Amino acid sequence: MAASPASLAGRFPSERFNAQNCRRSNASLICGKIPPRRNHAQRSRRLPKISRRSQRADLNEEILGCGHLGIKRFFALDHQAYEPGPLGTKTKELLGLVASAVLRCDDCITYHLVRCGEEGWKRDEVIDALNVALIVGGSITIPHVRRAFARMREIDGLKSS
Amino acid sequence: MAASPASLAGRFPSERFNAQNCRRSNASLICGKIPPRRNHAQRSRRLPKISRRSQRADLNEEILGCGHLGIKRFFALDHQAYEPGPLGTKTKELLGLVASAVLRCDDCITYHLVRCGEEGWKRDEVIDALNVALIVGGSITIPHVRRAFARMREIDGLKSS
Amino acid sequence: MAASPASLAGRFPSERFNAQNCRRSNASLICGKIPPRRNHAQRSRRLPKISRRSQRADLNEEILGCGHLGIKRFFALDHQAYEPGPLGTKTKELLGLVASAVLRCDDCITYHLVRCGEEGWKRDEVIDALNVALIVGGSITIPHVRRAFARMREIDGLKSS
Amino acid sequence: MAASPASLAGRFPSERFNAQNCRRSNASLICGKIPPRRNHAQRSRRLPKISRRSQRADLNEEILGCGHLGIKRFFALDHQAYEPGPLGTKTKELLGLVASAVLRCDDCITYHLVRCGEEGWKRDEVIDALNVALIVGGSITIPHVRRAFARMREIDGLKSS
Amino acid sequence: MAASPASLAGRFPSERFNAQNCRRSNASLICGKIPPRRNHAQRSRRLPKISRRSQRADLNEEILGCGHLGIKRFFALDHQAYEPGPLGTKTKELLGLVASAVLRCDDCITYHLVRCGEEGWKRDEVIDALNVALIVGGSITIPHVRRAFARMREIDGLKSS
Amino acid sequence: MAASPASLAGRFPSERFNAQNCRRSNASLICGKIPPRRNHAQRSRRLPKISRRSQRADLNEEILGCGHLGIKRFFALDHQAYEPGPLGTKTKELLGLVASAVLRCDDCITYHLVRCGEEGWKRDEVIDALNVALIVGGSITIPHVRRAFARMREIDGLKSS
DSSP: OOOOHHHHTTSSOTTTOOHHHHOOOTTHHHHSOOOOOOOHHHHHSOOOOOTTHHHHHHHHHHHHTSSOHHHHHHHHHHHHTTSSSSSOHHHHHHHHHHHHHHTTOHHHHHHHHHHHHHHTOOHHHHHHHHHHHHHHHOGGGHHHHHHHHHHHTTSTTTSOO | OOOOHHHHTTSSOTTTOOHHHHTTOTTHHHHSOOOOOOOHHHHHSOOOOOTTHHHHHHHHHHHHTSSOHHHHHHHHHHHHTTSSSSSOHHHHHHHHHHHHHHTTOHHHHHHHHHHHHHHTOOHHHHHHHHHHHHHHHOGGGHHHHHHHHHHHTTSTTTSOO | OOOOHHHHTTSSOTTTOOHHHHOOOTTHHHHSOOOOOOOHHHHHSOOOOOTTHHHHHHHHHHHHTSSOHHHHHHHHHHHHTTSSSSSOHHHHHHHHHHHHHHTTOHHHHHHHHHHHHHHTOOHHHHHHHHHHHHHHHOGGGHHHHHHHHHHHTTSTTTSOO | OOOOHHHHTTSSOTTTOOHHHHTTOTTHHHHSOOOOOOOHHHHHSOOOOOTTHHHHHHHHHHHHTSSOHHHHHHHHHHHHTTSSSSSOHHHHHHHHHHHHHHTTOHHHHHHHHHHHHHHTOOHHHHHHHHHHHHHHHOGGGHHHHHHHHHHHTTSTTTSOO | OOOOHHHHTTSSOTTTOOHHHHSOOTTHHHHSOOOOOOOHHHHHOOOOOOTTHHHHHHHHHHHHTSSOHHHHHHHHHHHHTTSSSSSOHHHHHHHHHHHHHHTTOHHHHHHHHHHHHHHTOOHHHHHHHHHHHHHHHOGGGHHHHHHHHHHHTTSTTTSOO | OOOOHHHHTTSSOTTTOOHHHHSOOTTHHHHSOOOOOOOHHHHHOOOOOOTTHHHHHHHHHHHHTSSOHHHHHHHHHHHHTTSSSSSOHHHHHHHHHHHHHHTTOHHHHHHHHHHHHHHTOOHHHHHHHHHHHHHHHOGGGHHHHHHHHHHHTTSTTTSOO
16 A cells, blocks of 8 residues: 555655655555655555554654754655766666676565566566675675565566466 | 662662662663763653553563673673763763664663763764764665654653644 | 475476475575484474564565576575585584674574574583674674574574573 | 965855965865865964875866866865864864774874874874774774874974973 | 786686686776676777776786785675676676765766667666766765766767767 | 883783783784793794784784773683693694684684684694685685685695695
């Protein structure tokens, strides 16, 4: 289910975000990031259940509402890093996935896997990117790669056919 | 509930610790550290339940009782690093919190959050320290910052008012 | 319970592995590695239950069967790194344990603890190696050392007597 | 010698910085950060020579002038993280030092050492903070602690008396 | 100057590499990797001088000739990870750059910057990728980003116009 | 040249060290550690020149003489971790080497390479250990492995024959 606008409203100052453009992605519920706007076709995809999602969304709201301007700005900057620029969002989400994998952060890997699926990367392309992470990061990343494969079972477009 | 002396007794050689000065902090049950002595006012605070606490205390006892002198000495040295010196304990616990956050160790973050609350740091001060960690460590620390906020819900003095 | 040949068959191309030489170690179920051949005495040891083991074996099969040659080759290379060479397997498993501990990967620590027990390292030797990791890696490794002690309770040869 | 306004002018949009408030700290030349305003007494301190400083300042100018808004904003956010808030700048520079030490970044350690000296931390207090980093981060941080001691020889207020 | 075949010959078993297809990239001299074949247009580009390059090539030869099959195979696997597959080489080199940046390895960053230039990425695209690394990895990556900018001054196609 | 007793005397409390048992290893000059006693045959080996060695020894003296008891104790504990225990010194130095390699600390790798040579490990055994580090730590360790090979050229017993 898509994030309800009510649960996201008020997270950001009104001059930057409004409830409507926050109604965008399930990925935002996982890793404290506000993903870019999706078109209708993307929005209609149904994401499989990711555990403890509502607790995370709740914590993100608490963090963004805690009154620390620096944290709020960093969350916004993190969001903007994946918006279209010289590189497109699709490419940058794959960069985010590999960065997360070599730094061995499961929550971050999950976030970027969901986003990569939404951006249209195919399963074999994502696996090829995970191989780069595996070679750069070594066998210490294997447990995270395994959990990435487990997550892909839940993500439309990245499931094994 | 405060750690019972019985559960902590025998963890250290008698020349260094006794049951009384180990009856000090709930934080010790979480991260294998022996926090400094607290005065009566601090002791009377009741810490909210932290999950799997007794299992951890049990493992700490097993480690300190395993007969390896080097490990026992390192645990003591780790404890002493936060005792008053040129810097006070309060300052050093905040340093420990930021170090734990940039190194992305949830158990260590929880330990130092509990200790920061005990030492009298306020919620907005702890959040300001977490912002330093977030900027130094980047978005890869976000899931840990989120879990830190979840922990603060359980810690007197760090709860959202 | 030992991995059944059926569950492992087909993970590798026939020129490299067959079902028989995959029927080797419980450790392979934990961390995506193919441990070396064990003799009968070793095979007859019964490993204590490690949680979520079958899910991990299932994911390893999925990864090795996903069709990416690079990943399959890296898994094989990782396996071969611990086979007898200028250094024996026993020594190399202890190196793997310390590397896993300073890099703070619980799944990897568990894998190498199981393998160290199988290779004949004694509990006090493994603890001495963990002390090296603790000194090199600092107090940030304490939660992982604690979980290593918890794991040793389940591993024959590494249990506290 | 303090950074000349000319070399720093134009790095930031006019609404945020001007040449005057950039004429502040030698530390800014080292790590790409814009340290907070210093009063006259602080400004009059003469910093010892830090090698390759002008090359670094030159690169910072190139980065901030490269036209990427996200990078410019992150540099500003990094700067703001150490400005007075619930915690004072003095405390936050010490947090930055310990974070840099456990993450083992020599350039970052140097930057925060210079800033800690400017903020009035004494040598024994800085050493006490480095001890926390040493215990948290382990012996792998020793070479960085050694280089921190070498740097302190060049920093007024942190020199051995 | 391109690596001379003589200096590279004999590094790999004949069934895998020959002198001709090793005469490919200056990047191979920096980080121990064998980059993919380049067409004539790419080969004719002249790379600026990178310091200590010949010493590195010399060490790579020593490593690949040391007789350890596992190391030789890992070097080959590392090379193959960037060859065309579901993802193209161009995309994978950018993934390698970001992975290197968040893991803060200057030599690896240099290698992938050279390769990104060879693959046709533009300066503003590479900077956009470095911004992702900066946001994911935090301010601790700033010194490495600065050195990346210094390196780009020497790399055709990535120089500031 | 071996460290002169005069330069080391007074670094530690008399009950723990004396000038004589500090006159032991060139490795101590590199990484702030006090290596174990060597027999005459080992002492008579002449180590090749390692750059900036005397500056490092000088800094170690400054750190140990700075008056911080915690730092002094940690240096001693680090030293003791490699003394004979359930595992011998020879084994533990190899563990230290692999831990240093996967954590990518060149100074620490150099220290343990020197010590491994002193303890009698052969070149091909050290290379086999470095291969474990390479597989565990991935291609990001390659520049460090390369520098390890460069160091071995200067260390008796580890030179290529």
